[in-house]
Amino acid sequence: MKTAKKPKTSSKTQKTAKSPKVAKPTRAVSAASAKYVASGLKPKNETRVEIKPAKGRPMLTWVGKKPLRHAIAYPAQLVESFNVQSSIKNRKSEIWTDWPKDIPQTGLLFHGDNKEVLAHLLANGFRGKVKLIYIDPPFDSGADYVRKVSLRSSNGTSLFDSESYTLGEQVQYTDIWANDNYLQFVYERLSLIKELLDEDGTFWLHCDYRQSHYLKCLCDEVFNRNNFVTEIVWKRSMPRGNVQHGLSVANDSVLVYSKGIEPKWHPPLLPYSDEYMARFTNKDKNGRHYVLDSLISPNPDRPNLDYVWNGVRKVWRVTKDKMAEYEKQGRLEYTSNRIARFKRYMDELKGRPLTTIWDDIFPVNSQADEREDYPTQKPEALLERIIATGTDGGDIVLDCFLGSGTTAVIAQKLGRRWIGADINKGAIQTTAKRLQSVIQERVESAKSKTQTLPGLEDEETPSPAQLGFAVYRVNDYDLQIQHNEAFNLAVEHLGMARTKTDAFFDGTLGKKLVKIVPFNHPVTPLDLEEVRRELNNRPDEERDIVLVGLGKEVAIEAWLDECNKLRKQGNIPNKIEVIELRSDPKYGGFFTHEPAKAKASFKRTDKGVEITIDDFISPTILERLKQQNKHNPLFQPQVNDWRSMVDSVIIDSAFDGKVFNITLADIPEKKKDLVDGKYVVEAKKGATIAVKVTDMLGEEVLVIKSS
Template identity: 50%
Template sequence: MLVWVGKRPLTHVTAFPAQHVEQCSADQPAETRQNWSGWPSAYPTGGLLFHGDNKEVLAHLLANGFRGKVNLIYIDPPFDSGADYVRKVSLRGASGSAKVDGERYTLGEQIQYTDIWANDNYLQFMYERLLLLNELLSSKGQLFFHCDERQSHRIRCLLDEVFGPESFRNEIIWHYSNKYGANSETLDVFHNTVFWYSKGRAQLVEDIRVPVKVPRKQPVRKWNKELGKNEWLRDEEGNYLYQESTDKELGDVWEIPVINPMALERADYPTQKPEQLLEYILRIASTVNDVVLDAFVGSGTTAAVAQKLTRRWIGCDINKGAIQTTAKRVLMIMREQADALERDSSVAQQSLLDDGADTAAPKPAQLSFSVWRVNDYDLHIQHNEAVNLACEHIGVERARTDTFFDGTLGKHLVKIIPFDHPLSPVDLEELRRELESRPDEDREITLVCLGIETAARAWIDDWNRLRKGRRAANRVHVIELRSDEKYGAFIRHQPARARVRIARRNGRLTVAIEEFVSPSIVERLRQQAGVVQPKIDDWRAMVDCVMIDPSYDGRVFTVALSDIPERKTDVVKGTYEIEAPARQATVAVKIVDMLGEEVLVTKTV
């Protein structure tokens, strides 16, 4: 057993609710294609993408019906290597060389995950995630852990401890012929390691054959049903029969090139893995409609391959750039699948007329997904730093000896709710427990938070209804820092804005984006500027993609037109024309900027 400083089992994690961020769909008629029975009712059917720390997201999934429901897990966590996972953001266009660097660890900005941990922290981090993943895995579930030579020996000990050594199946070597970096002190590294563990008995779901460079002579084998094994075939004289073979069974060394910079699958994510690798994994260890989870989803390779191979999928990442990249990537695949379905159904209808045969290809497991956020990581700062800032801002008198409350404001006791999530009923239950242990405490309470959930608001109304007039002990008040009239200037975020002209003419819709401004991008460019101030002459340099839903129902954004230039040197068109819905409808235009911020403009025409 591996021991490290501070090793401790995971005794409890608090599961916070998730906030629905958006629903993305490429599905025209919203019909259910697969059997979704057993799918937790807390979620819409379709792919699930979570923005947040996977410790909290996994706890959330466990608390909401996914225990034992996941068939296959692939994870490719940060390597404890100094690599940096921030999506480098640059402007679009030929002159888009002015880099806007990724996110930083300051208030109002986005969390960045650079892996700077010492070994002990890294191991505890991984151990906790593995314990949670084990709970989510079904009784016959499969887990694939992607790592490199710097941590593989420790990771294997961890996996043995959590899943049991008997669950070990293979140490897969991903051998790539092109390499990442140069080094003159050691031999060059041309491989990564993927550990395969499975609960219950593992069986290869599919025999994959891979081409061999030089054809080989191989004895001919045939499956003997009675013996239940392969038999070598011989001629009448008893000599083995040989055949020239141009392929071989997939072994535990996989030859797959790293992604070519020009490849279609390239998502500009520093640690993106090739789709072929995930394709092998999903084909050998999962079947159609299985639930596949990647808790470090990065650019979304696992989700993309799962979508292509008709699996259901759940992805999670702490980096907003990763969530945006994944969403964009999966949506493109879904669009292609929806188009293919439409073509197929007209071909099938035609061939039904011709010869009565149904030639339609297998239908995708889903053509929609939803994005969720567990805790508000856009505003991630250390809790003690948040408490200091908030107390100073509001003028709270600090109480250094109280283990629960942070101080007093006038006659009120004050508690600062951690800024990584909105005030929720879980926090309020904690407050109730604390007050129960202090029966003599009759002061009123002020909770300071960044935002508040509707359910928490209802909880407080109920609580206060019983505390009126002379029995006002422990009435609860809330200061919501984001919107409070008096204290609201705490966080100033100027959202991006767009001016869009939307009109209907002769059965066609015309959409023209006239202007787009992202104060965050402008501000970051200003901060990063050297001697020469970069100028943004064309608003389109700031825009990553544009999507249009011609009949938006206010809830599900169904993309009918998407303008996502493939190369960074290209910009969006900015003016569009598409067929108008027959009746009056709300047209929604979604503009996503190069930092991932979205603007939604709607108009009923």
């Protein structure tokens, strides 16, 4: 293994730091939040939150429609936190007075199913508190959304062509639904979302032609038709790949609803064109530029506006009283034939109003600085306009389909408080990384302006509402990332064809339908019962069924015998079999997950504790490299610098065994940059130091050492 060359600067935030990096420990969670963890938020494990029935009409119906009358709220565990100690001040403490008192006053990032996260927020003091909720749920596109993964650095492997660094695609989330499951899924979330909104709050639902008509009916039902605010058509400059009847789809829709009758609303405005501004040629005695507007009404049929002013009879635009008021204010100027005209001042212009067609915001393209390689990432400019329209500084913004974190990032930049949730660990990792950079950058920019007092209050750099965030887990979706990984390998290993339109079966093997059972448990009779239930709903389905799992419970054999007996008697048409990937004579030898490992050494010096990551190895990455290069039989994956496998390193210099409080983060922003691998942190004698290494596939390894 080659030794690392001169360490490179790793993140924007650490550009000036020399290797090894030195960071002051920050106290990341307060005593209040420690209590929050210890108590799991609520003394009981579960709370039932009630949901008011929707009153709106008309209603869309579907097979299996079930209104959500209550939801179960589970406790959340605090797993990570990031808080910057800085001399720039957050927004004044008054903005936090409505915040539930047991919850830390930071951004909140939840890893979990949003139905559970929303119920958790309702049960923990956020009912009616959120000013704006934006969601960008899956669009029912029938697709798996993947991101392309590759190693860091262009010269890290033993091969030279760039293909060799590719780790292939990693599924981030699946957008395949059976029947009307999609509608039920969104319906339940809408009911919870409405409960969280403040009376003057707004809800923004991003969707496209596939479901927008149904979703509008659902929103009419849940929010009430009278609370429909508007529908924004976001025109993409580059139409999407899908073409319908020769027309490329070039727009998404954003449906906007309010909770109450008077939503907070700051209409978005655009700057005026130079041509328009050039019309302000008149100057008054104070040097103010103005233009003269006609006061004659274009509609002659307005008897109440028909009167004589300054000796001229006309149908005017305004009443006589208003005209007198203008006169008093010195806002009138008269033409040579005595007709009054209105002086409109340039310095009073507010901006050009927009229409509901937004065609000036470009999608995130492959070269964009903001690109995170997260599929379906939305542009920051879009969220900036939305958040600025529906909120003021300090308001709470929520996105429970957070993806790469665009909503949280913009809320953070605009000085709003924010809450985000996603079920995909990759989304949480991407968002956390992005937010760390945004917060650090804000602090650096304030320092460079010697801004030590409360944050600048101009529009470009609003005061941040917070300089940190906490990551919570609601139930354990960590296994999902490994499941996705193993799932794809299994599909490839078996030679299955994936079915993108079937939400229950994962694909076909020859003529048989295949279901892959999650790899976190062996195939059990419950899995088989589930298949039987599904087949009951599909009376015409005659194909045989294959269930694939890593192992199987003993009771399976008896179940299968019974089932196949019934089949012989002609009661059911489908033969069911189980493939055990570990031991099957034909399909056995399947690669099973071997965890990644990291080695680190720790040395106390007069500067603090010096940490060196000596090695990191991920068998999954090596397996992926092998798979990607299988056309080249001589290729043996060999990664010369472990750092090309590593996405980020974070360090907690006083780890309490439960919550990872980030004291130092090394997150190279550019793909070709490597982590440093050498760090210095301040740590008290006897404190536990934890180093978390996350690889390019999102697998995390924790190295812990008592200093």
